[in-house]
Amino acid sequence: MSNKRKYSEAELCQILDESEEEYFSDDSSDGEYQPEHESSTESDSDCSGVSQDAEDSSLEAHGVNLLHGVSGDEVPYPASSKKKVSSEICWSPPKVLFIPRHTVTLHRRTASLCNLDMSSDEMAYFLKVFPRSLIIFISQCTNKRLDILRKKKNLVNLCETDPGEILLVLGCMLVMSYNKVPSISDYWSHNPSLGNEAIKGAISRNRFQLLISKLYFTDPEQPASSSKTYYIDEVISCLKHTFSKARDESPYQSIDESMTKFKGRSALKQYLPLKPIKRGIKIWERCDAMTGYAYDLNVYSGKELGQDLPESSTLGERVVLSLTKTIRNPDVTLVFDRFFTSVHLLNSIQYPAVGTAISTRKNMPKFQGKLKRGEFEFLANHQRTMAARWQDSKEVTVLSNCHDATVNTANRKQKDGRKVKVDCPELICFYNKYMGGVDLSDQKVGVYDFDRRSNKWWKKVFYKVLMLAVVNSWILYMDTTKKDVRLLQFIVPLAEKMMAMGKEQSKVKRKRCRGRPSKIAKLMLNVGDHLPVEGNTRRRCMRCAQNKVEKRTKTLCTMCQVPLCRQCFTSYHT
Template sequence: MADYFSSSDDDEEFLGFTVEEITEAEERNVRKQLEIANIDSDISISDISDSDSDIDSESEASSDDDQPLAEIARWSIHLRPINVKNFSGPNPGPLTLMDTTRKEIDFFHLLFTEDIYQTIAEQTNAYAERARILNPNRAWYPTNAEEIKAYLGAAIVMGVLPAPAQDMYWYKDKLFHPSCLEGKFSRTRFENIQRYFHVADTTTNPGRGNPGHDKLAHVRPIMEKLRENFLREYKPHREVSVDEAMIGYSGRLGFKQYVPLKPTKRGIKVWVRADPHNGYVNDFQVYTGRINNAPEKDLGSRVVLDLIRPIMNKGHHVYCDSFFTSPDLFLELLREDTYACGTVRANRKGLPKDIGQIKLKEQGKSITKQKGSMRVTVWRDKKNITILQTNSDGEATSVGRKQKDGNTTDVPCPESIKLYNQYMNGVDHADQLRSTYNTARKALKWWKYLFFFLFDVSVVNSYLLMRESTNHEIKTKGNKTRQRTQMEFRMQLAHQMLGGFTSKRKRQGEVQAPAEITQTHWPTIMPKKKTCKQCATKKIRSEPTSGCDKCNVNLCLKCFKPYHLEKFPELS
C-alpha cells in the first residue's frame, strides 16, 4: 500500500483505492477479529462489503468478546453464491420393513407398543383402589391389558363416528344409534374405566414447588417411550419444519397458553418437528411454562436446537417462523451443517438496522442483503415480508396472485419465499391429520387431553408408516395404485383392537345356592337414589333409596321379594 504514496515523478497521479483493495483490507481486519474472538465462523472472507448500515455499530464495539456471533462481518447488497452441501442423511421413509402379512395393528404397535396396555391396566387398577377408599364403587372390578386395548379401540370408533353425547352410543333407538359399542362394553363399565383411567404412578412425584417436581408426571413414562419410537421408526426427508401445536383445554392449568393466531387458541402448547412431505411427527416437546416465573431467554432458539439436535450434521433444511428465527440461531445451525429458512422479525438482533425501514410499494419488488452464507430478503406482497435463509442462493422465481379484476398474474418472488411456503406446513399438516378423527373425550383432568393427543399422533404416524410401505399398496380394479385413506386405516385398526372382546358379564353364571342367598340378600339403604330394577321392567318410574346390597340394585320394598324370586327361582 506504501507504493501508492511514493513521490516518484514517473508514477501516475494517485486516483484513490479500488473496491478490491478496500475489500482486501477489510478482510484482513475481520480475520484478525475472528482470531481474537477464537470463533469458528462459516463467514467467507469474500463476504465483507462496504455497507453503511452497521459501520457505526461496529466502530462503537469496545470488545470482540461482547459481540454476538451474528454481528461479526457486515451486511452487503453485493450477493455472492452460497455453498449448500448435499444431503447426507439416511434414505427418508419407514425404518422397519413390514411384510405383506402385517396388518394395521402391527404398524400401530411399532409406535404404541403392546406393553403400554399392561402399564395402563396396572396404573388404572392402582388408582381405582385408592379412589374407592373415599368413594366406594361396588360396580368396579379390576381391568386388564385386553380390556384397555379394547377401550382405546372404542375411542377410535367414537372419533370416526362422533356423537353429540356419549350416552347415544348405548341408545336402544336404532335411528339414533351411532355404533354397536354396547355389544363390547356396558355403559356402566365404559364409564368406570373412563373414571379411573390412569397411565402413570404419580404418588412418588414431589409436591408442586418442591425440588424434582415434574409437571408432566401423569404422562411422562409413556410420553418418552412414544417419543423414542417416533424418532426411531421414520427417517425424515431433507426438509423439516418446526412449529407449535395446540391441544385444546379450557380448564385451570398453570402452563395453559393463549395463541390467538391458532385455530385452537387456548390449551397446552407442544413444540413439534414434523416432515412437510407427509405430516409425520418426528419429535415433540411439551411446553410447561416459565421456570420460577421468569421468562426464558432465547426460548425459540433453544426449542429449535433441542428438536434438531438428533439430525444435525446431515445437511437438513429447517423451516420455522418468526418466533424461532434469528441470525445467531441460523449461524449456529450452519456450523453443524444444517441449513435454515424462516420469516424473521425486523428488529431481531444481528439484522441490518435499516431492514425495518425499507419501503416497497410495488408488489413483487424485493431487496436482499447478505452476510457470509446468510441472506435476508424483504419482499413486497400485500405487505412487506422479511425472510432469513442460509439454504439457497435466492434465485428469482414467481408466484400467482389474483388481481383486482379477478385475473391471476405471475408476481416476481425470491426463491426463499417459495421454498418457505412449500415446506413450512409440516406441523399444520400433522395437526390436520390428527384433528380429523380426534379421539379425546370431555374430561376434567388436563393430562387426559395430552394422553389422547399422543394416542392420536401414534395412530396418524402408524397410518403414514403403512401408507409408505411398499408391501401394502392398494390396487384398484384397473390395477392402478391408490392411496390408503386415514379413515380406512382407523376403521381396520378399531376392528383389530376390539376383536372378539366383550366386557359384559353373563348374569346366568352368577346364580348362587339358595342357602347362601337367604343368608346374604337383605334389604338395605343404598348409597344413591336410583331407578327400581323391578319397576323398570313394568315401565313404572320409581327411584327408591332402598335395595339389595348383595345384588347392588335399587328396589322398592314391595319389589324386593318378586325381584329375587324371578332372579333366583330356587327360592320359590
C-alpha cells in the first residue's frame, strides 16, 4: 500500500462512477439493492441487501480504503461528487437483547386539578373548562354585531346583551340538545306536548333567535392578515388552555381527526368518505385513550407550516408535533393511526409512540414473502424503532419506539363462529387497546349534539366545542366524586342551573304585554252574566252580519248588549 500513489479528487470521482456503473450494468444484480449506510461497519453488516463485493474489490484495487477513504491519509469523498451517500434507514431482524429507545408508560390514576370537592355542583365544573372570562368576551363581541345591526336597520330600541343573558342562551342550547323538536320556534309553542315551559319562562322567542343569529366570537372587523380560522381562534385558544389545565395528563393518549358536520360553502370543508360524518370541518384532537377527555385540539385550515416545524415534514408529522407541544407531563405514551405515522417521526419524537403505518412510505422496512393468518415478523433499525408485520384478515404493519419483539395472544373469530386465541405482537395489542380515545370523545359528544342548521362554519365548530366542554366537565365531575353518572344526569341539572343563573344575573329583563285585554278575554269575563233577553225592536244579528248574512232578531245579550239570534248566541261567546 505504501508504493501506491495518492489519487486526486477528480480521479477518485471517476473511479467511483466507473465502479457504480459496473455494478448496475450487471443483469444478475438484485433489484432490492440498498446503498451502503454511512455509519459504522457494524451497522453496515446488519443492513439487509446484496453485498457490494464487486465495488469493494474495485475500490481496493485502486488504493481506496472502505472505512477511511483513500489509503494513507484520511481523505474524505470529494464534495463535488455527483453520487451522494444515501441516508436510507436500514432494517434488520432484532437482536435477542433488543432495547427500544423509550419505555411504555406505567399505568397510573389520572387526577383532576380543578380544586373542587364533592359538594361542588355541575355548574362549578363547567366553569372550570368554559370560564366566565370567555362568556364575557362572547357578550362583548355579540354587542358589536348588535350595534352594527342597530345602525343598519335604525333600531333605536334594540337592547345590548350581557354575560348573564349569554349564559342563559347557552343553557337553552343545552336543553335543546337533549330535548329536540322539529323547529326552534316550536319550543315556544302553546301546545303542551310540543312547547318547553323552561325555555318559554326564561327568554322570549324573538330575543333568543336574535341573539343566536348575532352570536359572535371575535372582532367583526377582520384584519387583512388574519388566518382562515379567525372567527373561532379566540374560543379554541381559550379552551385549549383550560382543557389542559383542568386535568392531569393521562398515561395513554391517542391522536386522530374529528369531523364537525357542515354542508355549506367553505374553503375549510373536507370530504372523508370513510367517516360517519363525511362532509364538514376537520379538527385534530389529542384525547385520553380511556375516558375520551380532550386535552388539545386544532382546526384544520390547510397545509400550513406551523412555527418551528420543518418544511420537509409530512402533514401528519406536523399535526402530532403541534399537539404534543402542550403536554405538561412527559410521561405519556401516544397512539395514532397510519395517517400520522412515519419512520422519521418514530425515530425523532421525544415521547413513546405506537402507530400503524403504510408499507409504501419512505424508509419503511421491506418485508419479504407472504404470511398466513396469525403469523408475524419483526424488523428493527439502528434508532431502536421496532416494526412488526402481522397477518390478520389483512396484513397489518405497526411501528413502535417503546416495544420489543414480545408476543401476546388475541381472540379472533373463525368462519364457523368459534373464537380462538392466536399469537399477536404485543405492540399491535397495545395499539388496539389505546387507539380509540378520539372516537370515544366523538361518541359522547354526538349523543346530545346541538345539531342546528347554519351557513357559518364557525358556528358549527362552536356548537361542537361547547358540547366538548360539557363532556370534559362531566369527566372531571366523575373523577372527583368517584360516581358513575350518566351524561344525561349531568347535563340536565347543568342546563337548568345555567338558565336560572343567567336569568338572575342578566340586566336585560323580559317585557310582558300590559295592554288592554283582548276581545275574547272581555267576552269570557263573568260568563254567568251573559244571558239572552228579549228586546223591544228587531235588529240585525251581530254574528250573522259579520258573515254577511241578513238576519234580524229581538234577542240581546245582557252583558254585551248586542243583538244575537238563537243559533249564534253560543258560538259568539266561545
